[in-house]
Amino acid sequence: MSTSTARKTPAKVKYDVADLPKTGSLQFRQNGDYKPAITALSAFAKNNPTAKGHVKALIHLGWVKPGGVNAASKSPAFTIANTSDLPPECFTVGAPADAQISANLTRLAELGAPAEALDALWSAYVGV
16 A cells, blocks of 8 residues: 655645736836725834835836836835835845845735735735
8 A cells, every 4th residue: 555645736826926027117106996905004104214214116017017127216106115224135226126026025014014005005916
C-alpha cells in the first residue's frame, strides 16, 4: 500500500504585481473607483507618518501609466512620499511603478489599514 504526499497549492499573493496591467493609455488610478479608497486610507494614515508616506506614494504612483516608471514630480504626494524614508521597494524614482504599488499596499495592510479600502484601490489599479 503506497501513501502519497499531498502537494500544497501555493497561496495566492494579495496585491500580486503580476496582476497589474503592463500596458495601457490610462493611468493606473483610472481603472475604477479610486477616490473613496484614497480618502479612507488617508484618514487611516492621518497620525502615522509612515502610513501617510505609503498613501502618498500610492497617490503619486496612481498617475503612472501601466508599464511606466516612478518619475519625479512637483506634486505634494511625490514630495511627501519621497521624504518619508520608505523602503526602496515602496518608493524609488526611476523604478517600475507597478512593483511599488504592490509593495505599498502590502505595507499598509501590515500596518492595519482598512482592508476594504486597500482592496478597492487594488481593484482600481488592476481594472476589475
